[in-house]
Structure formats: C-alpha cells, structure tokens
Amino acid sequence: MTITITAFERSPDGGKGLARDTRVRWALEEVGQPYEVRLVSFLAMKEPAHLALHPFGQIPTYEEGDLALFETGSIVFHIAERHAGLLPHDANARARAITWMFSALNTVEPPILELATTRLLESNKSWYPERLPLVEDRVRCRLNQLSARLGNADWLDGAFSAGDLMMVSVLLRLKSSGILNEFPNLAAYVARGEARAAYKRAFAAQLAVNAGRPPTG
Amino acid sequence: MTITITAFERSPDGGKGLARDTRVRWALEEVGQPYEVRLVSFLAMKEPAHLALHPFGQIPTYEEGDLALFETGSIVFHIAERHAGLLPHDANARARAITWMFSALNTVEPPILELATTRLLESNKSWYPERLPLVEDRVRCRLNQLSARLGNADWLDGAFSAGDLMMVSVLLRLKSSGILNEFPNLAAYVARGEARAAYKRAFAAQLAVNAGRPPTG
Numbered sequence: 001m002t003i004t005i006t007a008f009e010r011s012p013d014g015g016k017g018l019a020r021d022t023r024v025r026w027a028l029e030e031v032g033q034p035y036e037v038r039l040v041s042f043l044a045m046k047e048p049a050h051l052a053l054h055p056f057g058q059i060p061t062y063e064e065g066d067l068a069l070f071e072t073g074s075i076v077f078h079i080a081e082r083h084a085g086l087l088p089h090d091a092n093a094r095a096r097a098i099t100w101m102f103s104a105l106n107t108v109e110p111p112i113l114e115l116a117t118t119r120l121l122e123s124n125k126s127w128y129p130e131r132l133p134l135v136e137d138r139v140r141c142r143l144n145q146l147s148a149r150l151g152n153a154d155w156l157d158g159a160f161s162a163g164d165l166m167m168v169s170v171l172l173r174l175k176s177s178g179i180l181n182e183f184p185n186l187a188a189y190v191a192r193g194e195a196r197a198a199y200k201r202a203f204a205a206q207l208a209v210n211a212g213r214p215p216t217g
Numbered sequence: 218m219t220i221t222i223t224a225f226e227r228s229p230d231g232g233k234g235l236a237r238d239t240r241v242r243w244a245l246e247e248v249g250q251p252y253e254v255r256l257v258s259f260l261a262m263k264e265p266a267h268l269a270l271h272p273f274g275q276i277p278t279y280e281e282g283d284l285a286l287f288e289t290g291s292i293v294f295h296i297a298e299r300h301a302g303l304l305p306h307d308a309n310a311r312a313r314a315i316t317w318m319f320s321a322l323n324t325v326e327p328p329i330l331e332l333a334t335t336r337l338l339e340s341n342k343s344w345y346p347e348r349l350p351l352v353e354d355r356v357r358c359r360l361n362q363l364s365a366r367l368g369n370a371d372w373l374d375g376a377f378s379a380g381d382l383m384m385v386s387v388l389l390r391l392k393s394s395g396i397l398n399e400f401p402n403l404a405a406y407v408a409r410g411e412a413r414a415a416y417k418r419a420f421a422a423q424l425a426v427n428a429g430r431p432p433t434g
Binding site for chain 2: 051055056057066067069072073074077078092095096098099101102103105106107109110113117121122125126127130131134138145146148149
C-alpha cells in the first residue's frame with residue numbers, strides 16, 4: 001500500500017528541515033519505506049478537506065490504505081512499530097525508547113516551542129528584551145538535565161532508536177539560537193543524528209521541495 | 218510483579234488531581250491493576266537516586282520488576298499496551314487512539330502549559346496584564362479546533378481510550394481558568410471523564426495523600 005504524507009507547499013523555514021514532515025521522512029528513510037508527498041498550501045491547511053485529516057490544520061499527515069493519521073509522534077511510532085530499524089526487540093528497551101519519544105515531545109520540546117513562539121509572536125512587544133532571557137533559561141534548564149543523562153553516550157539508551165530520532169529533531173530547532181552549542185555533548189549528539197544517511201536523504205527531499213525542484217530520491 | 222509509581226509527597230495543587238501521577242493512577246484503575254505509591258519530596262526529586270529513575274527530576278515514575286519508566290505518556294501507553302481496556306483491538310482504531318495520546322501531549326498541552334507557566338512565573342512582571350490574554354488566546358485557538366472535531370460525540374474516536382484519558386487529563390488543567398466553559402462540548406467531555414469510576418478512584422487516592430491520610434483504596 002502506498003504511503004502518502006503531507007508537507008508544506010512552502011515551508012516557513014525555507015528548507016532548513018525544521019518542518020515536522022522531516023521527522024516523518026527521516027523515520028521512513030530509516031526503515032527503507034518509499035513514500036509519496038502531497039504538498040499543501042497554508043490556505044488549504046485550514047479547509048475542510050485537510051481538517052478532516054488533521055483537526056488542528058497542520059502537517060504532516062499520513063495515509064496508507066484506509067488508515068489516516070496525524071501528529072508526528074504518532075506517525076513515527078506507527079512506522080517504528082511496523083518496520084524494523086527504529087525500536088529494539090527487547091521489551092524493556094522498547095518501552096524505554098518509547099519513553100524517550102514522549103520525553104522529546106512532552107518535556108523537551110515545550111520550552112523550545114515557547115522560545116520559538118516568543119521569537120515569532122512577541123519580538124515587537126515592549127517586554128521582549130526582558131522576557132526572552134527568561135524563556136531561554138527554561139530551555140537551558142531542560143538541556144542541562146538531558147546533557148547530564150546523555151553523558152558520553154552516542155544515543156540515549158544504547159542503539160539509535162525512534163527516541164533519538166525524535167530528540168534530535170526537537171533539538172535541531174535550537175541550532176540557530178546558539179543555545180545548543182552551550183552543551184557540547186548535545187551538539188555532538190545532534191550532529192550524529194544529522195550524519196545518518198537516512199537523515200541526509202530526508203533533509204535533501206524536503207529541501208528539494210522548498211528549492212522549487214522535485215525531490216531527487 | 219508489583220507496580221510502583223512515584224507521586225509528590227505534597228502536591229503543588231493540594232490534591233486537585235492535576236499532578237501527573239493522577240493520569241497514571243487513572244490508567245491503572247481503568248485496567249484494574251493494583252499499584253503501590255512511593256512519595257517523593259521536592260528535595261529528593263533532585264537527588265541522584267530519583268534522577269537515575271527520572272532524568273528531569275519529576276514525577277511520576279513507573280517500576281515493575283527490572284523495568285523503570287518515566288514520562289506520563291509513555292507510562293500510560295505501556296499500561297494500555299499490556300492490559301485490556303485502554304486501546305481498541307482493531308489496528309487502525311488503535312493507531313488513531315495513540316494519535317490522540319500524542320495530540321493531547323504535544324499539540325493541546327503545550328499552550329495550556331504555557332498559560333500555567335505564565336500564571337506561575339510571570340504574574341509579578343510588568344507585562345503580565347497585557348500578555349496573559351495573548352497566551353489565553355493561544356489556548357482558545359487549540360480548543361476551538363478540538364471542539365470542532367469532537368462535535369457531539371462522547372469520545373474522540375468511538376469508544377473511550379487512552380487518547381481520551383490523556384486529553385481529558387490535559388483539559389482538566391484549564392478548569393480553574395474558566396476557558397474550558399467557553400466550549401460546552403469540551404466541558405461536557407471532561408465531565409464524562411471525571412464521572413468514570415476509575416477516574417474517581419484515582420482522584421480519591423491522590424487526594425488522600427494530600428490530605429495527609431493513607432489512600433483508602
């Protein structure tokens with residue numbers, strides 16, 4: 001059955017790989033599953049046809065036969081559950097990898113999202129210069145804890161897993177802020193993720209869309 | 218094997234059920250699994266023994282034999298995967314229920330968390346009166362979309378699932394704000410969750426801790 005995902009017709013980041021379809025593309029590349037992409041405009045994302053697929057009017061979505069999913073975490077988990085390569089076989093290690101997926105999305109990403117929202121929506125507000133450092137410190141607090149846990153390990157729990165895929169994807173949003181480089185082991189961890197062949201293919205595919213050229217994969 | 222979770226020795230909410238152990242208690246009650254609770258002080262949460270269990274120094278954690286998990290979403294999913302009652306048998310319906318779990322935690326909860334953070338950490342700031350309505354509107358934007366999807370249905374995708382457990386738990390954080398009542402179908406949805414016998418047992422158990430009495434269950 002063909003897998004079809006949705007992505008921005010024009011990504012707000014201009015192809016830096018921060019739109020969430022990159023996470024899904026990466027997962028599909030890790031497990032070697034081909035996929036098709038339907039591009040959606042900002043206007044179309046808020047129309048009934050897309051809202052039927054994604055109640056919050058966002059991308060990505062995932063369609064495969066009569067199954068339709070939204071929410072990146074759920075899509076990546078679905079892929080990881082059905083194809084080898086993203087979750088360990090050992091039951092306890094598998095549960096820990098899933099833990100890191102949720103941790104990336106519900107503990108580490110929220111302050112990073114808050115920082116992004118602050119930059120995007122409040123940079124013209126009088127309080128911006130005073131508030132921005134407070135929000136950055138909330139991010140640092142989480143990164144300190146994550147850095148302490150990772151230590152000198154390559155990945156969060158032994159072999160690379162969907163948990164690492166999600167955590168690296170979340171941390172990538174910090175690259176332009178400079179905060180990531182305050183934590184050398186986390187910067188190296190993200191670089192290890194970016195160096196994976198599957199990530200490179202996913203990144204190139206989203207970049208090709210945003211450069212106005214068809215994906216070359 | 219005994220299941221042991223951790224909870225606050227003294228919950229910041231004084232027993233309103235908003236601490237995240239309530240979500241795990243609720244899941245365990247839905248599937249009829251007994252559990253033990255180890256109470257942790259704020260001081261102990263930041264010490265090495267607890268950080269070994271939970272790298273971000275929070276509660277709840279979950280221990281069962283040689284398995285140790287953190288992150289509420291992951292713990293509830295682990296319970297739902299191993300015991301009947303929280304995930305449908307049909308593969309597509311199961312994937313959609315998992316989608317709603319991730320959606321609750323990664324799409325609906327972040328603006329609600331931002332509102333809580335704003336109230337907790339910024340109420341003494343000069344910008345608070347002007348900024349608070351902006352943050353509240355970010356919450357309303359998500360609730361509008363969720364309300365439109367839920368419509369007149371009892372639950373998000375047919376029968377009650379772990380997705381509803383998580384979404385109701387996330388929305389419960391809004392009760393004191395008054396925002397939830399702007400969306401009557403969501404308020405009724407949360408009330409349906411609270412009316413479940415399993416939720417009532419979970420709520421009573423956490424209240425008993427915070428009232429300084431042993432759980433009566």
